[in-house]
Amino acid sequence: MNQNNHYMPYNEEEEINIKEIFQTLIKGKWIIALSFILVTAVTIWYTFNQTPIYEASTQILIGAAGNQTAAIFDIMTPLGNSQMEINNQVEILKSRSLAENTIKNLMENYSPDSLYILGKGQEEKMESTLNRVKNWILFLGNRGTEDEELISSREDTIRSLAYTLQEAITITPERNTQTIRISIKSPDPKEAALIANTFAYEYYKQDLERSRGAMSEVKSFILEQLKQVEERLRVSEDSLRTFQQREGVVNLDEASKNLLDQLSNFESEYYSAMAELEINEQQLKYLTRELDIKEKELLNNFIQTANPLILELQTKIAKLEASVVEAIAKGIDENAPQIQTIKVQMDKMKERLNQETRMLISRGYIPGPSDPLSINQSMLEDVIKLRIGQILLQSKAREFKKLVDHYSKELEKLPQVIITFTRLERERLVNENIYMLMKNKYEESRITEASQISNVYVIDQSVPPKYPVSPKKKMNVLLGGILGLGLGIGIIFLKEFLDNTIKTKEDLVKKGITTLAVIPEIDEMKTAKKARSVNNTEVSQYQSRLITHFDPKSPVSEAYRSMRTNIELSGVDKSIKSVVITSAGPGEGKSTTISNLAIAFAQMDQKTLLVDTDMRRPVLQKVFKVPRVPGIADIITGTNTIEECIHETSVENLYILPSGNLPPNPSEMLGSKKMREIYQTLTEQYDKIFFDAPPIIAVTDASLLAKLCDGLVVVVKSGVTHDEALDQVQNIVQQIKLPMLGAVINAITPKHMKGGSYYYYYRYMNYQYK
Known part of the structure; x- marks a missing residue:
């Protein structure tokens, strides 16, 4: 039969759909919410546990004395020269020597425990260590080395504190003026003002010494x-x-x-x-x-x-x-x-x-x-x-x-x-x-x-600020919330980008594969409950998957009936009598799909046979509670007859042929002449025959069976089957020229739906027979 109708390349350019983006965000709403809450909570905790930082500023005027001198000698001072002088003074204000002089001033007038800039007790710790070193040196009798080490350690401390001061201070020239703003940050507002004023004083003193x-x-x-x-x-x-x-x-x-x-x-x-x-x-x-x-x-x-x-x-x-x-x-x-x-x-x-x-x-x-x-x-x-x-x-x-x-x-x-x-x-x-x-x-x-007067004039001395400049609580919380949202959205789209699994019908369309059905995920607990209400008996986990039998009016059962219709309509030249059901990999729901599909055909008064040809991991005998032995393998070896191996099920018009004894060479048995004879006999006795075959990528069993049958159906599990795996299935189908009818998407959930698909899924799942 012509299979080009069921496999057509998708040549349309992919487009970004705003609805799909919006739907992706809706699907990941819990991740976004969790990210928002966590990041915002961490931001709030961090912000409210931060030490408040205060900033105090002193404003100084540069060049007052120079301007007077220029006026006396009637010299025009170009703007460029004034700006260069401001730049020079900014570099002087940033110098290490000025910072060291400020630190020395503070150390001479204040104790280390009273100011954060002095290390809050670090000075005492240093002196304690130096005293131990001093005693050890005195014991050895080397007084010269002791003095050198004491001086060196003090200089290192001053240099280190001066570097800290340079990091905490900001020098900002005011635009189009000859003024400079000196700003200092500190956890203590009084300390911030004190350091700013001390720094300005040391700068004034240094400039005065230079002038004189x-x-x-x-x-x-x-x-x-x-x-x-x-x-x-x-x-x-x-x-x-x-x-x-x-x-x-x-x-x-x-x-x-x-x-x-x-x-x-x-x-x-x-x-x-x-x-x-x-x-x-x-x-x-x-x-x-x-x-x-x-x-x-x-x-x-x-x-x-x-x-x-x-x-x-x-x-x-x-x-x-x-x-x-x-x-x-x-x-x-x-x-x-x-x-x-x-x-x-x-x-x-x-x-x-x-x-x-x-x-x-x-x-x-x-x-x-x-x-x-x-x-x-x-x-x-x-x-x-x-x-x-x-x-x-x-x-x-x-x-x-x-x-x-x-x-x-x-x-x-x-x-x-x-x-x-x-x-x-x-x-x-x-x-x-x-x-x-x-x-x-x-x-x-x-x-x-x-x-001689200084070139520096202090316009405004610093006063202790009333409010901290950091942390900016409202801004931090707002930024934390935005970051949390951004992180959550980023995770969603990264997850979407890295996720290369098949999820919806649109993914199959892009590959040119006919979609026979979209099967929603089966609620096994709900189905088992429904079965107990019908038969008054407990059902196994495997039997709870037979939703078309226990809950025929459910939307999932309706999806299987839709699949049944599509398979029937696939036969253009002749009716489809035998179908092989396979998947790209294990655990994708082919046994559940073939069981419910067979029940759907049996419910149409068609004599239907289920053949378990998965001789490696047979499951159907557990679903329908029949013995595995004897089965198809025993018929091929001649141990048993067809009549001895076929079992009736609890579903009217549905029969099952189990796998039988597991052979060491399933592929050779399924490709044998005896298998073809058995197939011919079965097609004469039954209206529909469905073969449960192992994954087509792993072994050749499904390919051998598909050569015998009228069609091949591939089960794709939404969010599980990878894009590359489906490409491999397509390559196998094309190379061997198998009669592929299409694919069925199994176990689809709202989180896998996109745009209009989600809308139809919602309408479909909420539709009930009245």
């Missing part, structure tokens, strides 16, 4: 020089006093006194200039160290390739300085109009020199490409000013040195006693003048240092 760095260094240098000059002044005074007492020299004549006064004044000016040069050099060293590579390159290029106008101004100022010195040497009073006029000219030239210097710096005066925005203009300007001042002071010192040398030679013409006296008196006067100069410079440096 140059002047502090100069002040220390001047103080050291002042002590030395004071000692030299004391020694010179003692020497002069001793000489006067020994030689009896008290006063000088007028000429000698004038010569001494002039020489002393010039020497004072010379040493004052040299002292200022040393102070200048100290400032220059400090500021040069603070310059970066690009700024040092700019400075060197400025010095080497200075603007001709600047060089000319420097030369003119030096000449004017020499003129002042010469005028003073000639005895002209320093306050005389002539000298004052020269000084006014010098001041104007110095101001112009400063203006030219600032202009060159603001333009980034470096031969080749440069970026003036990346230059610290204020610091570089100070360095260049000091360089120019250094040149002018050197010029001034040279002029006064010439006068000192000249008057020293004049002094040598006096008598030896006068020379010695004037030398001692001169040393005293010079040291006294230098001492007064250094003392004035020291006071100036103190005032200048105190006047």
Whole structure:
């Protein structure tokens, strides 16, 4: 017969059906609900057991002092430079050194048990361990190693706590402003505010120290020089006093006194200039160290390739300085109009020199490409000013040195006693003048240092926050619920994706296999109860599957009758008289299916025979409570006749031929000539014959029988039979060209249904005969 009507390839493109997706979610509703409840419950437990975290913030303003300086010198500060300065300050705020300073401050003022940031008792634990180590080292007598280990352990602790602080702190520049927000998180709101304020204070202190760095260094240098000059002044005074007492020299004549006064004044000016040069050099060293590579390159290029106008101004100022010195040497009073006029000219030239210097710096005066925005203009300007001042002071010192040398030679013409006296008196006067100069410079440096202000201004100090920033309970529970739903849906679709079993009629259609029937799952307990009510006897587990006999009005029985009709209609050329029932694998319900199908035919007054040809795992004798021996195997071997082996059942018109003695070679027996003769005899005696064959993939028994019979039916268990197994069945059918009538889906449940199939299943299962 033509079997192409029962096996047609499915060439339509698979489409995603929204109804199928929705139905998949409905089927997995319990998994989704369980996932939602579990994840939400875990989230709630975790959230409400978390330690509340509070966040405190301090806001600071950067560049207040720098802006004032720029305003004084009329320098425009581009936005890019301001932004770069903010970025630099952010990196400083993130530095390890600042975090360590904050930790040291906290450790000095608070006990470890009072602050979470300090480890809540970890300090004591560390000290206890260190004490044990200390005692052990003392026992060995190695004190040097003990001190090193104690210092090393403390440094390690500070470094570790500083890292913890860096992790807990957040530095956020405010957009389009020069303000930065410092935020710190802590389990204690008061601690969060304390750490934020301490951190801001340490940053302010560090910036102030950096601002006062140059002047502090100069002040220390001047103080050291002042002590030395004071000692030299004391020694010179003692020497002069001793000489006067020994030689009896008290006063000088007028000429000698004038010569001494002039020489002393010039020497004072010379040493004052040299002292200022040393102070200048100290400032220059400090500021040069603070310059970066690009700024040092700019400075060197400025010095080497200075603007001709600047060089000319420097030369003119030096000449004017020499003129002042010469005028003073000639005895002209320093306050005389002539000298004052020269000084006014010098001041104007110095101001112009400063203006030219600032202009060159603001333009980034470096031969080749440069970026003036990346230059610290204020610091570089100070360095260049000091360089120019250094040149002018050197010029001034040279002029006064010439006068000192000249008057020293004049002094040598006096008598030896006068020379010695004037030398001692001169040393005293010079040291006294230098001492007064250094003392004035020291006071100036103190005032200048105190006047230096920080570049940082604390806008708002932190206060203890009232509410924690985490955990965000409502948000966490909401996210937990969403995650639970997502996880449940993900599990459902993953399960669906990994599940490659045949479930519905649509799966068979996609493979081009005719669906003869869709059999719902049998409720064996309900069927057994129905059987007891009919026969007043207990039925076995196997007998409870005979639903078409015990509950003929049930939807499941109706499904078997539908299968019966479809098989009858499958015979286009001739009627279907003999059918082989098989499956892809064991346990898929072929024996249950063949039993109920045979009953359905018997109920139509057709003489029906059930033949158990599964000679490996026979079951039908248990279903119908007949002896297994003798059976078909004994007929083939000639041990018994057909009449001796066939048994009547409790179902009218239904007969059963059991398997008989289990042979070692079932396939050879079923493929034998004797089997064909038996088959021919049986077809003459019965209207319908159904052969229960073993799984077609495992052995060839079903294939051999199908060659004899009119048709082959494959039982597919919903949710059990794998897609690959059914492909193998199709390959066998195609290769051997077996007369496959189609397949029946067995034990289908609502969870295996899709879309419209579920709707019809629902209507079908709820339909009852009235």
